[in-house]
Amino acid sequence: MSRPEQLAPPEIFYNDTEAVKYTSSTRVQHIQAKMTFRALELLNLEPSSQMLLDIGCGSGLSGEILTEEGYIWCGMDISPSMLATGLDREVDGDLFLADMGNGIPFRPGSFDAAISISAIQWLCNADTTNSDPQRRTLRFFNTLFASLKKGGKFVAQFYPMNDNQIDQILSCAKVAGFQGGLVIDDPDSKKNKKYYLVLSAGQSERQL
Amino acid sequence: MKFLTTNFVKCSVKSCDSTTDSFPLGYDNCKLVQTEQEFKPDFILSILERLDWNALIQVAKDLGNESLPPVKPEGELLQNEDLLKDLHTLLIETTIIEGEMICNNCKHVYYIKNSIPNFLLPPHLA
Ligand SMILES: [Zn+2]
Numbered sequence: 664m665s666r667p668e669q670l671a672p673p674e675i676f677y678n679d680t681e682a683v684k685y686t687s688s689t690r691v692q693h694i695q696a697k698m699t700f701r702a703l704e705l706l707n708l709e710p711s712s713q714m715l716l717d718i719g720c721g722s723g724l725s726g727e728i729l730t731e732e733g734y735i736w737c738g739m740d741i742s743p744s745m746l747a748t749g750l751d752r753e754v755d756g757d758l759f760l761a762d763m764g765n766g767i768p769f770r771p772g773s774f775d776a777a778i779s780i781s782a783i784q785w786l787c788n789a790d791t792t793n794s795d796p797q798r799r800t801l802r803f804f805n806t807l808f809a810s811l812k813k814g815g816k817f818v819a820q821f822y823p824m825n826d827n828q829i830d831q832i833l834s835c836a837k838v839a840g841f842q843g844g845l846v847i848d849d850p851d852s853k854k855n856k857k858y859y860l861v862l863s864a865g866q867s868e869r870q871l
Numbered sequence: 872m873k874f875l876t877t878n879f880v881k882c883s884v885k886s887c888d889s890t891t892d893s894f895p896l897g898y899d900n901c902k903l904v905q906t907e908q909e910f911k912p913d914f915i916l917s918i919l920e921r922l923d924w925n926a927l928i929q930v931a932k933d934l935g936n937e938s939l940p941p942v943k944p945e946g947e948l949l950q951n952e953d954l955l956k957d958l959h960t961l962l963i964e965t966t967i968i969e970g971e972m973i974c975n976n977c978k979h980v981y982y983i984k985n986s987i988p989n990f991l992l993p994p995h996l997a
């Protein structure tokens with residue numbers, strides 16, 4: 664099976680038919696929910712946390728879980744069809760049509776934390792001749808760092824194509840000032856192996 | 872987009888990162904809708920802490936609301952339930968469903984359609 668990011672850019676791959684197909688597949692829903700709960704577990708949020716950012720929110724499958732958990736959230740996605748499906752499903756979060764490689768358009772300290780499910784591997788792709796994955800990845804992490812409050816965490820489940828992509832993502836995150844690394848669930852299972860980037864934007868002010 | 876979110880969203884253009892003019896955005900030709908939401912006073916109180924009050928006043932003014940107190944309410948004022956209800960109505964129940972957001976630095980216009988702001992940048996700004 665081809666990987667979606669090799670077929671076409673995300674806004675083209677997730678057209679209306681794919682968006683509905685993706686969102687209504689119970690298998691996808693189940694996997695997305697499981698990964699969202701795992702991301703929340705890895706975030707280990709402070710009880711006072713309220714505002715979360717969901718990067719690559721798609722149609723809001725992960726966002727609905729954030730709502731159930733009592734958070735206010737904003738979601739960004741580059742696919743208009745995915746966002747339209749989210750509107751149809753009346754998700755509570757504010758949806759933004761945006762390209763994470765252009766940066767996170769929120770003022771410093773906006774969010775307590777950010778999550779991303781199955782999205783950031785798209786940063787490693789060059790869809791047009793003038794898009795530079797390295798520059799886009801760095802822009803993403805620099806602006807994400809700024810949009811998080813001090814010590815705010817970012818957990819991203821993603822599908823790296825190879826070790827090179829992992830290195831590229833980790834090194835850009837470090838350059839932007841993030842601390843942290845990779846958590847690999849079920850490392851020995853070819854089918855269930857999952858990669859989570861677990862980062863923190865500096866030291867939290869919380870007394871440990 | 873909830874009114875609350877106007878207090879966080881800023882211009883996405885890289886050359887606007889280091890200016891204070893890229894936040895808040897200017898709001899124009901906006902269509903607003905009120906939707907009833909559960910009132911949670913504690914939530915409003917805690918969200919109040921993180922608000923940029925001057926930005927809130929500026930955006931409210933853009934949208935035709937000049938009734939906000941000039942400084943962020945604190946202390947005893949916070950026990951006034953009417954005030955918290957007003958803030959709840961403004962921040963959580965008011966959504967912008969159509970409109971334009973303008974960066975006061977680079978003058979780029981971001982459009983809101985069907986409640987969704989479009990932050991995709993044209994190639995020369997990306
Ligand atoms: Zn600007």
